[in-house]
Amino acid sequence: MSYISIVGAELGTEKGNHLIEGLLAAIPAKKHYTGKMLGICFLIAFQLVLYAVFGLVGFLLLRHSTFVKSLHLNDYLAKIDPQYLWISLILALLSLFLYISLAAYLVSLVSRTEDIGQATSGVTSILLIPYFISFLTQSNPNLLVVKILSYLPFMSQDIMPVRMAPASYSAGYVAVAISLLSAVLMYLFAQRTYVNNIFTYRSETPLKYLTNKLLRRN
Secondary structure (H helix, E strand, C coil): CHHHHHHHHHHHHHHHCCCHHHHCCCCCHHHHHHHHHHHHHHHHHHHHHHHHHHHHHHHHHHCCCHHHHHHCHHHHHHCCCHHHHHHHHHHHHHHHHHHHHHHHHHHHCCCCHHHHHHHHHHHHHHHHHHHHHHHHCCCCCCCHHHHHHCCCCCCHHHHHHHHCCCCCHHHHHHHHHHHHHHHHHHHHHHHHHHHHHCCCCCCCCHHHHHHHHHHHHC
């Protein structure tokens, strides 16, 4: 949710305040978008490194403490397959990139700064759907609808880790491959939308614009 808000602030504020005209006089829109997304990706990587460092330091300092021993963490962690953690982590990172790319797409349609919140809140709402579904699927992870959802982009990060217990890890790698391809396509789609709409100002909110566009197409 934090990174979705960052995307909204980085891309939407410049356009809403008409600052983008001056910026694009010095750099092409595609490079400007790529730089923004790279900056957010570097921020994510930096946060992961901090987590790893703090976790390692905490482990080295507290592993012999009475409190930590009373939690029996070693017994708990020994039951978790590293391959399971690896697949779950990759799915989480790919889904994060998917969601920030989706946020970038919607924010590209924003013309006013007051519409940024609506665009990012829509992405946040979608983010919560697979999270709640994962709780409902824990008792029946082999249902057909659960199997289908576990492979879908924007869904697999929460549902596939639930299914990987009864399913083989090959299913997890298939979900990773689908999410990777989807992340690349979503990035390119969002980038194209940003470039094409960078100087387009409309009175409609992004969601209203997409709804009207879909109705006109139908």
